[in-house]
Amino acid sequence: MSGGPGPRVHAAVLQAASVCLLYPDDAVLAALPLVRRTVDELPPGAPRERLAAFLDHAQSVAPGELGRHYVSIFDTRRRCCLYLTWWTDGETRRRGSSLAALKARYRAAGVEWDSTELPDFLPAVLExxxxxxxxxGLALLQEHRAGIELLRLALLDADTPYAAAVEAVCALLPGPSPADVAAAKALARNGPPREQVGLDLLPFPTARTPDAEIGATR
Structure with missing residues (x-):
């Protein structure tokens, strides 16, 4: 979409992907028709096609089934982690500094972080x-491109419809998405501690409560 659609389209894609990647509680499910209308108004291209594919699935299954699937993907699989600094820092002291720096970055843009959710939660970054x-925001996503691409590959490997929402985000970023894990890791300018990004050696992050909200407010 580079060189064509402008900021309004980019913002619409990111906002739609943010909602799609949240736990599908009642509020999220109620918002999906509005998300669908927004996606239908997007110009043709990969972001629209991938978001529509996810919404087709989400609106075709029972709410409880979608929620159970979400938990099975994001709360039990290390490689399907939605927390961006986990991909760069793991569970190290450096991650705490990265989270603090991210809060300060939000604050500089006029956003005060008042959520129990971590500020590196991908739906929060997208919002x-x-x-x-x-x-x-786009610069921040590009800085975490390697982790986002590794997440995309993990979701594709898990054969989950949630991969489509992440593919929509990746389609907004410069250059083609890497085809495999090695190429995704090569995107990182500085690898995580001991080059263990995305490996089972990294502890799994604390499980997120399903009813947590993004909580980024002006």
Missing amino acids: YAATADLTD
């Missing part, structure tokens, strides 16, 4: 980009 600072 920040879509509603607070698109330029910085």
Whole structure:
């Protein structure tokens, strides 16, 4: 979409992907028809096609089934981690500094973080980009491109419809998505501690409560 659609389209894609990647509680399910209308108004391209594919699935299964699937993918699989600094820092002291720096980055853009959710939660980063600072948000996603691409590959490997929402985000970022894990890791300018990004040696992050909200507010 580079060189064509402008900021409004980019923001719409990021906001739609943010909602799609949240735990499908009642509020999220109620928002899906609005997300669908937004996606249907997007210009043709990979982001629209991939988001529509996810929404087709989400609206064709029972709410309880979608929720159980979400938990089985994101709360039990290390390689399907939605927390961006986990991919770069693992469970190290450096991650705490990265999270603090991210909160400060939000604050500089006028966003005060008041959620129990961690600020590196991918749906929260997407919402920040879509509603607070698109330029910085896209830069932030690009800085974490390797982790996002590794997440995309893991979701494709898990054969989950949630892969489509992440593919939509990756399609907004410069250059083609890497085809395999080795190529995704090569995107990182500085690897995580001991080059263990995405490996089972990294402890699994604390499980997120399903009813947690993004909580980034002006």
